[in-house]
Amino acid sequence: MRTVVDRFIKYVSFDTKSNPESTTTPSTPSQLAFGDVLVEELKELGLQDIQKDENGYIYATLPANCESDAPVIAFISHMDTSPDFNADHVKPQIIDYQGGDIILNQEKNIVLSPTDFPSLNQYVGQQLITTDGTTLLGADDKAGIAEIMTAMDYLIQHPEIKHGTVKVAFTPDEEIGRGADHFKVEEFKADFAYTMDGGVLGELQYESFNAAGAKLTIHGKSVHPGDAKNKMINAALIATEIANQFPVNETPQHTEHYEGFYHLIDISGHCEEAVLKYIIRDFDTEQFNARKKFVEKVVQDFNQKYPSHTVELELKDQYYNMNLHMKDKMHIVELAKKALIEVGVEPLIVPVRGGTDGSKLSFMGLPTPNLFTGGHNFHGKFEYIPIPSMEKGVEVIVKIAELAAK
Numbered sequence: 001m002r003t004v005v006d007r008f009i010k011y012v013s014f015d016t017k018s019n020p021e022s023t024t025t026p027s028t029p030s031q032l033a034f035g036d037v038l039v040e041e042l043k044e045l046g047l048q049d050i051q052k053d054e055n056g057y058i059y060a061t062l063p064a065n066c067e068s069d070a071p072v073i074a075f076i077s078h079m080d081t082s083p084d085f086n087a088d089h090v091k092p093q094i095i096d097y098q099g100g101d102i103i104l105n106q107e108k109n110i111v112l113s114p115t116d117f118p119s120l121n122q123y124v125g126q127q128l129i130t131t132d133g134t135t136l137l138g139a140d141d142k143a144g145i146a147e148i149m150t151a152m153d154y155l156i157q158h159p160e161i162k163h164g165t166v167k168v169a170f171t172p173d174e175e176i177g178r179g180a181d182h183f184k185v186e187e188f189k190a191d192f193a194y195t196m197d198g199g200v201l202g203e204l205q206y207e208s209f210n211a212a213g214a215k216l217t218i219h220g221k222s223v224h225p226g227d228a229k230n231k232m233i234n235a236a237l238i239a240t241e242i243a244n245q246f247p248v249n250e251t252p253q254h255t256e257h258y259e260g261f262y263h264l265i266d267i268s269g270h271c272e273e274a275v276l277k278y279i280i281r282d283f284d285t286e287q288f289n290a291r292k293k294f295v296e297k298v299v300q301d302f303n304q305k306y307p308s309h310t311v312e313l314e315l316k317d318q319y320y321n322m323n324l325h326m327k328d329k330m331h332i333v334e335l336a337k338k339a340l341i342e343v344g345v346e347p348l349i350v351p352v353r354g355g356t357d358g359s360k361l362s363f364m365g366l367p368t369p370n371l372f373t374g375g376h377n378f379h380g381k382f383e384y385i386p387i388p389s390m391e392k393g394v395e396v397i398v399k400i401a402e403l404a405a406k
Contacts, residue, residue: 001153004390005094007146008129012090012138018080018176025182026056026172031079038079038145038170045153047168055172055182062152062166070164070405074193075151075397076357076368077144078174081136082379084265091132094387099124104381105133112382119200119376120384127387137383139375143390144196145170147373151397163401167193171357177211177318180360192332193368194400195358201389202340202348203372206326206333208359209260209281209352210288211318214295216242218311222272232271233306239267239274242311245298246278258283258351260291283321283351319359322368329367336371339399345392348372371396 014034019027026032035056042050047060056079064070081087095102097120102112110133114120131137148168155161167190171179174197198205220235246262248254255261260282268275280295282288292315299313326333333349340347352359358368374389 001157002150004146004150004394005129005387007149008139008143008390009092011142011146012092015087015090016080016138017083017087018173019083020176025178026080027176027178028080031172032056034079035170035172038149041149042168045149046156047152053182053184057172057183058170059184059188060168062155062163062168064164064405065159066162066164066405068162068164068405071191072165072167072189073401073404074167074169074188074190074366075148076169076171076193076195076361077148077197078141078171078179078357079145080173080175080179081138081140081142082175084379085136085381086134087136087138090135090138092137093130093132095128095130097123097126097128102128102130104130108133110381112384117377117382123386128384129387130384131381133381136378136380137375137385139373139383139385140378141174141197141373143373143375143385143393147196147390147393147397150394151401154394154398155401161398161402162405164405166401169193174357177213177355179357180319180364183357183361183364185361185364185366188366190366192329193358193361193366194336195356195368195370196373196393196397197356197358198352198370198372199375199378200348201372201374201386201392202345204333204336204340204347204349204369205352205356205371206369207283207323207351208319208321208355208370209283210285210320211355211359212280212288212292213316213318214278214280215314216276216278216299216311217314218242218269218274218276219309220272220274222270233310234271235274236269236271238302238306238310239269239276242276242298242302243267256353260284260287262291281353285321319355320363322359322362325362326367326369332367333369335403336369336396336400339396339403342403343392343395343399345396
């Protein structure tokens, strides 16, 4: 039986960045290629009803091996990695961590240090998988896929563990907010699900941000600078002026817990045209709507200050707080909590400061809280994951399947 580490190392070799500018599903062809590999592995494991649909979504079923009237449960992870950082030629390193700094890349002097990332201190004596400092790792969410695959393998190899029907699904484009857009919930026929898409060991999450994306396009007027007085409209300068209207303390680096934010994820342009791209996040629905109105007001004010239609706004909701649909389904959370405790992991119930496919799926009729994968520092070169945490992820999936059948 292949280990969760073997699978993970294989999976991260695929560059599956999603592309927010693409209008196709999936947004990048590399996700389709990776999906083909997963389909073949599911076949080798012996799962049934394996499908890869026209949008690259993968579905499969592990049939029940008991007579109990167990609910149909599902485990879901996403195939894409964040477009925020390089994912080409990921070179994972296995480190026997004994404390102190980890030199990720000697040549570039890239160091993973507990001074900057104190979470490292709790993993002294464990094996960690890190990057080589030039790419992200891809634990978000290939660790989740590896854990699900390994758990299915384990259940097949150990028929003495009785379980009901277990579904698995792998989705594209979660990182750009589209992961559940074309998920076939009714055909999937699961009673509830868990995304394996969280962070630190023990995380169990059933609250997520409400999320929107805003694209502000500033239309300028380029004129030769020697003859520009009272004629030029410099879109790049207006972009910086707009950015300065946003509250400086309501950004990711200044917020935590249940605090929302505006996050400027991209700024580009020149005199003739400039573009600002924001993501907007808040747990509270009223505050979320207020944040969107704030953006609309900024645009309105600048279109009054400058010629009409100087600033064009595209504002789209991406997903909503899953807690709105989990409040009366807490038995799903309690099942996961019991599984964590039984495998020796302390439940860490925290809100998702981000989103998962479960956010949308819960609104689509499939209640889907989120479980840990074990990773840290997602979306960048300092990403790492402790191997024992991944192994516990496998144990938790197996235990949930077992407990659900009792």
